[in-house]
Amino acid sequence: MRNSTAGLPERAVLLRILGIDPGSHSTGYGLVEETGGRLRGIESGAIRPGRQKEFLLRLSEIHEAFSALILRVRPDEVAVENPFLSRNFRSALQLGQARAAALLPAVKAGIPVFEYAPRLVKAAVVGYGQAEKEQVARMVMLLLGLPDPPSPLDAADALAVAICHANRSAGQRRQQKATA
Numbered sequence: 207m208r209n210s211t212a213g214l215p216e217r218a219v220l221l222r223i224l225g226i227d228p229g230s231h232s233t234g235y236g237l238v239e240e241t242g243g244r245l246r247g248i249e250s251g252a253i254r255p256g257r258q259k260e261f262l263l264r265l266s267e268i269h270e271a272f273s274a275l276i277l278r279v280r281p282d283e284v285a286v287e288n289p290f291l292s293r294n295f296r297s298a299l300q301l302g303q304a305r306a307a308a309l310l311p312a313v314k315a316g317i318p319v320f321e322y323a324p325r326l327v328k329a330a331v332v333g334y335g336q337a338e339k340e341q342v343a344r345m346v347m348l349l350l351g352l353p354d355p356p357s358p359l360d361a362a363d364a365l366a367v368a369i370c371h372a373n374r375s376a377g378q379r380r381q382q383k384a385t386a
Contacts, residue, residue: 221375222248224281224312225368226272227360228289228305231257233268234360235308237279238350238368245372247350249279250361253308261300265307273311284312284319285371287327287363320371327363330370342366 220240227234236250253271255264286309289301312319325335331345343355343362349369356362 221283221372222279222281223368223371224276224279224284225364225366225371226284226286226305226308227363227367228286228301228308229360230261230264230268230300230304231255232358232360233272233304233308234358234362234364235272235275236356236361236365236368237281238365238372240372245350245369247346247352247356247365250356250365252358252360252364261303265303268304269307269310272308276311276315276317281312281317283371283375284309284317285367286319286321287367288321288323290324320375322367322370322374327366327370330373331366339363 220242223238223240225234225236225238231254233253234250235253237248239246239248253268255267259267286305289298289305309319322330328337328342329335331337331349332341334341337345339359339362340355343357343359346352346362346365346369347355350365356365
C-alpha cells in the first residue's frame with residue numbers, strides 16, 4: 207500500500223493505529239496514520255498460518271508474527287474487532303484464543319488496546335452496521351484514497367477497525383479540548 211506524499215508539506219504524525227481483525231485461519235492487520243486530521247493507509251495484510259497446522263502451532267505463528275509486526279511498525283494504539291456471538295462454541299473459543307495471540311504482544315509492549323463491535327466498525331466506515339465485507343473493503347479504499355480495495359478482505363476489515371478507532375478517538379480529543 208503506497209500513498210504519494212511528494213510535494214506535500216511535512217506534518218507531524220499525530221497517531222499510528224494498528225487495526226486487527228482476528229481469526230485462527232487468517233488474522234488481518236492494517237496500519238493507518240493520522241496526520242493533520244487526515245488518515246493514510248500505511249500497510250496491511252494478513253497472517254495466514256497453514257490450515258493443515260495444529261491449532262496451537264497456528265496460535266504460535268500468529269503471536270510471533272504480531273510480535274515482529276509491533277516491533278517493526280511501532281503503533282501508538284491498537285484497535286481490535288470484538289468477536290461476534292457464535293452458535294458454534296468451538297469456533298468462538300478458537301477465535302478468542304487467536305485474538306489473544308495477536309493482542310498479547312501489544313499488551314506486553316504497553317500499547318493501549320481498544321475494542322470495537324463489528325457492527326460499530328461497519329457503521330463507522332460504511333454507514334450500515336450489517337454491511338458485507340466487500341462493501342467495507344470498497345469504503346476503506348475510498349476513505350484512505352487507495353487505488354484498489356485492500357486485499358485480502360481480512361486486511362480491509364483490520365483497516366476499517368483502525369479507521370473506526372481514529373474517528374472515535376479524534377472526536378474524544380476534540381471534546382476534551384472543548385471542555386479544557
